[in-house]
Amino acid sequence: METLQTERISSAFQILLGDRFTGQLDVRKEHGSGFSYHTCMPPDWVAFPRSTEEVAAIVAICSTYQLPIIPFGAGTSIEGHILAVNGGVCVDLRLMNQVLEVDTANMCATVQAGVTRNQLDDVLEGSGFFFPIGPGVNATLGGMASTRASGTNAVRYGTMKDNVLSLTAVLPSGQVIKTASKARKSSSGYDLTRLLIGSEGTLGIITELTIKLHSYPEAIYAAICSFPEVEAAVNTAIKTIQNGIAIAKIELLDALLMRAVNRFSKLDYPEKPTLLLEFHGSPAEIEGQISKVQAIARAFGGDDFCWEKDEVARLRLWRARTDAAPSAQAMVPGSKIMSTDVCVPISRLAKCIVDTQTDIAETGLFAPILGHVGDGNFHLSIPLDPTDPSQFERAKALNERLVQRALALEGTCSGEHGIGVGKLAYMSQEHGEAVEVMRAIKTAIDPANLMNPGKLLPPEKK
Structure with missing residues (x-):
């Protein structure tokens, strides 16, 4: 960008925002990666508005100078949503916190x-x-x-x-x-x-x-149960949902992740596939739900079902879930986590997870499974040694096969992490001609392609 143009842009933003606009390299780098495993791509500038009116004024300046605009929240996205692939202005909304x-x-x-x-x-x-x-x-x-x-x-x-x-x-x-x-x-x-x-x-x-x-629920109970194999745990979750039991949370941690949690959090749970559950409602309602789920779990070999209603005991029981991510990362000191994310119809969840476990075993990677199994969504948390590029390549290939497996089972490439730049390659495969409808909406609203360009929609075929 020409020096004169840069000076004009900086001047316009300085008049609007003062010291809430910066081009400092360290600030730009902080806004160019987030929790993503993707390479950092910093913006040219970072703006910190305090109101909707200031955001509108920022957008007007960007429109005048045809600058890409990258919205930024807490920088916690995983799939590269905040990468400034074409440079531009990052609009950090954290001061808009009322x-x-x-x-x-x-x-x-x-x-x-x-x-x-x-x-x-x-x-x-x-x-x-x-x-x-x-x-x-x-x-x-x-x-x-x-x-x-x-x-x-x-x-x-x-x-x-x-x-x-x-x-x-x-x-x-x-x-x-x-x-x-x-x-x-x-x-x-x-x-x-x-x-x-x-x-x-x-x-x-x-x-x-x-x-x-x-x-807020009248009462909250938590429960935990381990199973002889992951398929039994997943089938318990599936049957619970199919029976219409109004469970609030039902989380799967596979045996690898339970081993990591025990080491990290100094717990002593069985190192087997485990379901962590939470129930909301009146005590009588919850105890009826727990009885039904316990019977389902027992039918699939879950024989150590236990539950807690006291808040301190409940939070202690649930700690295995809250400590899952740092526990996986601690298994490979100095590692950076690559987290995958797919979702399939719940009737096909057991097959998807079992096939994925077989795939993981053949890669040699430590890739424990964490699942929001009540709605068919699960993740691999893969701690990668940044000094070993071969690990990253194997993890990328594993993720590719995982996504293809989910799509073949009529699922989606992302249950909750989103697309960003990380999953652009799968959008056309998943959505077909509907991608062109999405592109038409984008073009109608943002004809200059200034809003977070390079995200969500794959490049148009030439």
Whole structure:
């Protein structure tokens, strides 16, 4: 970029934001990788707005100078969503961190996009309400909406698309729109809320969200059960869902991951495929659910089913799940985690996981399995030695085969991590001609391709 042009751009942003605009290399690098295993690609500048109006002004300057715009939340995305593949301006929304309203009468809250899930939990503490979507990191609500995040509660409460009532967003033109109201249902117009949810910043920048709140359960119980083989554990989860048991969480940790957790967290669980479960409701309702699940587990060889209702004991039991990621990483000192993500119809989950375990054994990689098995979603957590390039190549090949296996079973290449740059290669295979419809929407809203270019949609065939 020419020096004069650079000076004009810097001047325009300095007038708008002052020292909340920077081109410092260390700040740029912090905004060019996130939790991704992809190579860092820093932006040319980083801007820190405090309001929707400032975001709109940033977009207007970028439009004038045809600068790519990369929205940034907490930098916790995995598939390279925040890589500045064409340079440009990273718009970091973390200063937009106000909880604007908690409306308990209508069971909703309105927040700026930079509010984190832990921050929201703190605000809601003691209110009798909670927000159920919790990915494994302290992500921002705006980022969670942009990637259509979910987490351990999704089997009962759904994903972000089910828990956002309305969005405020800045479009590539600089226009500010609000997509809906607080009403719980509407048959009025296109569903722009869900069009923006999961769009990964390619259609606009989400600046505010009105989200659903849920009544805090009267009681919460947790349970754990190990199984002789992973297929038995998965079949227990499948049967639980098929029987309509309203379970809140049902997580699978395979034997490798249980071994890692025991070492990392100094626990003594059986090093077998294990289900961790959580139940929400009244004590009588929960105890009835537990009885049913215990019977299902017993039929599949799960003979050490135990449960806890005391909060301290429940959190201790659930620690195997909360410590899963650092436990896997600790098995290879100095490693960086590559996390995969597929989802299949639950009736085909056992086959997908068993076939994947066979595949893993042939690679020589340490690749334990963690699954949100109540909705057919599971991950491999692969700790890679950064000094051994062959490990990375084997892991990439393993991930390729995993995605192909999921697609062959009528699943998806991503259950919750999103596409970014990491899974572009699978979009046409999964969606066919629908990709061209997505491309038409992108072109109509963002004809100059300024919003997070190079993400979500594969390059157009020449």
